[in-house]
Amino acid sequence: MRRQRIIIEGIVQGVGFRPFIYQLAARFGLAGSVCNDTRGVTVEVEGEAGVLARFVAAIRSEKPPLSVIQSVDTQTIPVQGTTGFKILQSAQDKTRRAQISPDTFVCDDCLQELFDPIDRRFRYPFINCTNCGPRYTIVTGIPYDRPLTTMADFPLCDDCQSEYIDPESRRFHAQPNACPACGPQLQLIDADGSPVASDDPLSEAIRRLKDGQILAIKGLGGYHLAVDASSQDAVQELRRRKQRDEKPFALMAKDLVTVQRLASVGEDEARLLQGVERPIVLLQKRIDHSLAESIAPDNRYFGVMLPCTPLHYLLLQNDFEALVMTSANLSDEPIAFEDGDACQRLATVADAFLSHNRRIHTRTDDSIARVMADRPLLLRRSRGFVPRSIALPVDGQSILAVGAELKNTICLTRGDRAFLSQHVGDLKNLEVYDSFKQTIKHLQSILEVLPELVAHDLHPDYDSTRYALEESGLLTVAVQHHHAHLASCLAEHGVEEPAIGVIFDGIGYGADGKLWGGEFLVGDLSSYERVGHFRYQPMPGGDLATRQPWRMALSYLQSSYGEIPAGIKAFDGIAENELRLVAQATLKGINAPLTSSCGRLFDAVASLLGLRQQVSFEGQAAMQLEMIADPTQSRPYPYLLSCDDDQIVFDPFPLIDSIIRDHSAGLPAAQISGRFHRSLAMMIEEVCEEIRQRTGLSLVVLSGGVFQNCLLTEMALERLEKSGFKVLTHSLVPPNDGGLALGQAVITSH
Ligand code: ZN
């Protein structure tokens, strides 16, 4: 006989862990107890040594679906001769390390009940259990217990209570447990805020959607705007009401078979779509799809997700090929999540609101993913993934990293784990900035950490920088933008050794005060050296150039030829006067800061090919350039690599010249774009080879927003790997500025 204490850490609370242990102990005939504590779950079991070993192995192999086990620590303690197995009350302890689970989709057991006419939760939109349902978005504090969630508003009825206290029940200690008798209720509200009298708000909402109306629908982390995706009129009306917003709309379809009718779905994509996180997955449109063209104009991809909540399942049951489900906001505002605020802000957009009385405590946008080089790549890590932690190579003091200005996320570290927040957004918007501060406060409170240091970007004008310096009250550490991208990718892979960092993005503040963005670094988690970069190029009009790609085209032409050649079609829509003024100012260096950005080169090429002269969001032109590219093009364009003060400098002038020639000769843009991508991939390999000669390093990191581009990434990967480089790319952490905070935190920790 032996007695063991087993301490399990990770996401083990609120995910059905104790009943799982209880049932497992019963199966193995072991005596003892299980309880939640502030570190996780502690089990004590007594039995034969062999049986105990099999029991411990089974904890790992059979763990509940939502749990994440980080460590299982076993100690042998004196035998007590107890009989039976008990679930004990939660213990209190000083160090809290328990973690809250992300929100998850409805599990199969709950789905079955949802559509079972004799079940007491038949068609109940808030059905859940310990294996599924809302978590992070409803948590108001810790420990994770019903009174500290927004479910505190709903006292359990007798039936639900008996499930809640029954260790054999799937709903034992399921904090959001609810039923039609005691739980949240749906409500349909008109655009003017008055409730619609109806005993079946759901059917009424479906009827209105069928009618072509725009509905704001309350989801897990905020409201969506929904229309019938096969109705061209409804989709266009939604686009008109959302104002100057050209972003593609996300779709929700009933099941995988339906998605396959809309887009091509590979094995990895199917896995992503069906994952418990339910992200939006970018999928190549099928030519014969039956949906409205204006869902994703000029785009070869649809962003599609499968239903995430029981309400979504009920909405999509039999009625729609797909619904548009786009974040409920106007242009740059954050997604609406509070009921009163939603009604007010969306009054001019939505015809009605399908809402309910379960409050959302934390606004959380949908996550966005795609498959790249046979691996998932998160472009936005938010609902379903947050607040899952990322393992750090070392244990250190607590750090708050405040991230970038656009696509902001923040990161908190506790011990050897980093917690990256949900997508916060673009901090220039005041409401987003408020939500940024709330996110910092909330994450600190639920993780129970008080950071000792705050890491921020070098950029003096980022609002996140200003917060760190003026409002945080902590010791500050400035981290260079592209070094943070490099460290973010290294940290994701748990790599501490130095690497060659190929860091391409839009813009980041450089150590020399110039605007970097096409960088070759050599560095690790503590320091870096810049060894190469794109040739500095004036950015006419500063920030304006990121919104008007023709300005970068002008800049490159001027530098290449000393003047603007005649007959450039890209400038057709631009007033002669404006063109001349901008050209003159740029020559004199007035309001034309220097940049080594790769993103801006993409803008210039997109402009020269006539794809787009104005963009409504950063990276739009570059995305289009990728979308149209012919991937089979194998001949690169010429370019120059030179050495300036030991720095390798990439000069794209010959490339620009060839593009102008090919374009005027009438060669298809698809072909030119394909060759442009091929040239960059080849240049990356050539520069890495030169750096390998100098340093002996053959580990390469590809990071920065440009590496959301699958074509470029896959071309570069292939070339680098053929030449014997080991290449690290992102997967769970976005390569764009959404992953920056992780890098800032890790560098500061080191
Ligand atoms: Zn369930």
Ligand code: ZN
């Ligand atoms: Zn109930």
Ligand code: FE
């Ligand atoms: Fe960046």
